[in-house]
Amino acid sequence: MSLTFLLIDDDEIERLKFARVLDKNDYPHKIIEAKNGEEALDVLAQKDQQPDIIFLDLNMPKMNGLEFLKELKSDTSLQYIPVIILSTSNNHQDLKEAYEIGAAGYIVKPLKYEEYTHKIKCLIEYWSVNELLKA
Amino acid sequence: MSSDDIEILKRAIQREKLARKQAEKILEDKSRELYLITQELKKTNEKLEDQVGKKESELQGVFDNLLDAYVRMDIFGNVLEMNYAARNLFGYDITEEKLNVVKLIYKDDYKYAMASFQELVTKGSFSDYQARVYTKENGIRTVHINASLIFDKNKTPIGAQGIVTDITEELKQKQIFEEQKKQLSVIVENSSLGIVLAQFGKIVQTNKAFQNLLGYTAEELLKKEVKDISIKDEYEAVAENLEKMNTGIIDSFSVNKRYVKHNGSSFWAKTNIAAVRDHDGNIKYQVAFIEDITEQLKVEKQRDQLVKNLEKTNQELKDYAHIVSHDLKSPLRSINALVNWIKEDHIDTLDKTGVHHFTMIENTLEKMETLINNILSYSSVSNKDNLQTKEIDLNILIGDLKKIILIPDHIKISIKKKLPVINGDMTRIQQLFQNLIGNAVIYTDKEIGKIEIDYEDKKIHHLFSIKDNGIGIKQEHHEKIFKMFQSVGDNENSSGIGLAIVKKIIDLYEGDIWLESELGKGTTFYFTLKK
Structure with a gap:
């Protein structure tokens, strides 16, 4: 089953990393990229390409991750899309806030690329066996 | 002699006889009259004497009953009479021994006494003489005397009399009263509080302090009412409390209010007002103590501002460390990924040296990340937001740590005494032990490494020690090592933050840390944590 991911991250290399994991593992999934929350909301406004899962960075200019998450969760047509946080912070406060707003998962980005690959693979495999609500 | 002559003589004799008879009769009459008068006089005299005696005894009674002493003396100063009070006062009884007033004069007052006596002699009296006298028992009393001369019918002075009042006690009381008054006024006048x-x-x-505070003189203030030196709105608030005081609900109250100075400016003062009541509980006066708190308020305001600024700065710093640390990590991750891709994609064209260099880049990145993580944890040690205090069994904690810290086979960690269960934040306490034990492991250079953990229960604190047989620390570094980035070893795994974090955690638990070390033999770190 092919899934559509919305990856929201301002860092180009982070976006490259994610794409490379999909590419190297021959996953059939599709990625839509957004550089920040605003851009992501624009993407979501186009009803023809709704993502199945959103991967969200927290530290971003303009609209940061948590602000975007709040917007999303207040939109009845979008609130059931699972959002996985990709963060550099394992700060308890950040974690708590993310889950409170309604994050479906929280990944701390590791330094080592191999570890990153491993985590993303696990994530994708987990979510590809889940039943998801189609918008 | 003729018969005529005889006749004449006879008639003459006859006339003479008749005259004598008449004279005798007159004499007789007069004698009788005299007798009667004498008798009458005698009677009157007796009556008068009786009356004098009566008056005298009456007077005696008055003298004796006089509260003041009465003394009568002759012109030589010999005391002729003393009443009961006088005998009592001086202790002499002139019926038993003679007494001259000179004997009574206190030696220092002699001159004054003589001058007064001179006044008595020349003017006939003196009043308000006040001096000290000796009593028979060598006591000294202070007396007040009014005296006057006594004259005979020829206006010749024959003596003097005086009323003597003992004012010793009165003076003493007055002195005590004056002394107390003086003491009180010293306090009032020197008080730094304004008193009204x-x-x-x-x-x-008003007192000096209050006059100085307002810039008015004492006289000017006496012409004023409290409301004249108050600010209208504030005076009304005070009036409410004054009413409560008047009705007896309260006896005193404290209020912060402003006072208007002579120059029209005003200042803030803390004012304590207390009621001074009479016997019936009615307010006689209000006494107010005024303390200028302008400076105090200013300082308080400054302090509040400072605290606010500090809180803001502190929060900014926390955020700063947090953000910077995470922003610093992102490029590291990117570099790591890029290095990996180059290795993956170009493994065939890379020689051994190239691969080695890439590995070195990766190691450097790891070190950099450790450093950032340490800074992050250092800055979050004192962040009370994430402090979760609970019971920690240190025996379990050390057991867990042995699995986390990579301990080489040649190093043995032993716990010499059963460790206590303490209250603290798990993350921090674990970091504390982890850093200290980790250091001990890193700096062990012996073939067999020995790390010993010991504990002692002090009343207020827990005392721990961690002893190693490693390389030791030079005396001059004992202070320095607890400071940020002050790694003194040449170990490449040392970031120079570990002990700074340790120190900060110990500070958090109001403890202390110190060490004993001998170069080449080992180091013992001691630290305390408040219970």
Whole structure:
């Protein structure tokens, strides 16, 4: 089953990393990229390409991750899309806030690329066996 | 002689006889009259004597009953009479021994006494003589005397009399009263608090401090009412409390209010007002103590501002460390990924040296990340937001740590005494032990490494020690090592933050840390944590 991911991250290399994991593992999934929350909301406004899962960075200019998450969760047509946080912070406060707003998962980005690959693979495999609500 | 002559003679004799008879009769009459008068006089005299005696005894009674002493003396100063009070006062009884007033004069007052006596002699009296006298028992009393001369019918002075009042006690009381008054006024005048006595809103007394505070003289203030030196709105608030005081609900109250100075400016003062009541509980005066708190308020305001600024700065710093640390990590991750891709994609064209260099880049990145993580944890040690205090069994904690810290086979960690269960934040306490034990492991250079953990229960603190047989630390570094980035070893795994974090955690638990070390033999770190 092919899934559509919305990856929201301002860092180009982070976006490259994610794409490379999909590419190297021959996953059939599709990625839509957004550089920040605003851009992501624009993407979501186009009803023809709704993502199945959103991967969200927290530290971003303009609209940061948590602000975007709040917007999303207040939109009845979008609130059931699972959002996985990709963060550099394992700060308890950040974690708590993310889950409170309604994050479906929280990944701390590791330094080592191999570890990153491993985590993303696990994530994708987990979510590809889940039943998801189609918008 | 003729018969005529005889006749004449006879008639003459006859006339003479008749005259004598008449004279005798007159004499007789007069004698009788005299007798009668004498008798009458005698009677009157007796009556008078009786009356004098009566008066005298009456007077004696008055003298004796006089509260004041009465003394009568002759012109030589010999005392002729003393009443009961006089005998009592001087202790002499002149019926038993003679007494001259000179004997009574206190030696220092002699001159004055003589001058007064001179006044008595020349003017006939003196009043308000006040001096000290000796009593028979060598006591000294202070007396007040009014005296006057006594004259005979020829206006010749024959003596003097005086009323003597013992004012010793009165003077003493007066002195005590004056002394107390003086003491009180010293306190009032030297008080740094302004003090005001008011009666129905009218100022009746002020002290120097209050006059200085307001820039008025004492006299100027006496013409004022409290409301004249108050600010209208504030005076009304005070009036409410004054009413409560008048009705007896309260006896005193404290209020912060402003006072208007002579120059029109005003200042803030803490004012304590207390009621001074009479026997019936009615307010006689209000006494107010005024403390200028302008400076105090200013300082308080400054302090509040400072605290606010500090809180803001602190929060900014926390955020700063947090953000910077995470922003610093992102490029590291990117570099790591890029290095990996180059290795993956170009493994065939890379030689051994190239691969080695890439590995070195990766190691450097790891070190950099450790450093950032340490800074992050250092800055979050004192962040009370994430402090979760619970019971920690240190025996379990050390057991867990042995699995986390990579301990080489040649190093043995032993716990010499059962460790206590303490209250603290798990993350921090674990970091504390982890850093210290980790250091001990890193700096062990012996073939067999020995790390010993010991504990002692002090009343207020827990005392721990961690002893190693490693390389030791030079005396001059003992202070330095607890400071940020002050790694003194040449170990490449040392970031120079570990002990700074340790120190900060110990500070958090109001403890202390110190060490004993011998170069080449080992180091013992001691630290305390408040229970």
